[in-house]
Amino acid sequence: MSGLNETAGNPAADVLRGARSMRRALAAVWLAVLAIGGAACGPPAPPPQASDVEPLSAYAASAAALRADAGAPFQSPALPEGSSEARIAQIEPLLRELLELGEPVLQEFAAQHPDCVDHFTLVLDARALVDALGPAELARVWVHDGSMPPPPARCQHAQDLVVRPALALAVLNTRGAAGLERALDILRPLTADLAAVEQVYR
16 A cells, blocks of 8 residues: 555656656557558559550550651651661561550450451451561452452551551561661551541540
């Protein structure tokens, strides 16, 4: 009892107990603030993954990189600086990337426009022949040796997202550095094709 009485009557003990109580109260308030802030803000959003990007947006981004590497934009008749061989080494991987990125674009497009399916199928199947055929032979494959009617304009713009990179690759494969200017000529309308497809997507 005497110990309890001494503690109760000790001013220093009272101050210590008060300080401890204050610290506990402040800690509780701080935890509550953190909880409210975390609930309001939530966890940081993860960066977008490649699989989250819409096919047409992914294609447009790659096409923009190609324009930059090819001596942007394609409308310029002047060849980019540096040797033709060096420019081809920069451009060729981007052309092959467009061939792959074009497939999901055509698939989405065909879902809205079924009359494009047969034309798109020929174009996509012919990608495997890019390294084996010249541009003229490749073009004949796409029209099934003339047995396929011309595609509707909207289908033509969409399939050219694959056709133009493939033809440019075929030219570079068969003519090398001598074909660089012709390959760039083939690619120049790609900007207009992409804009036309974007209009249909809207």
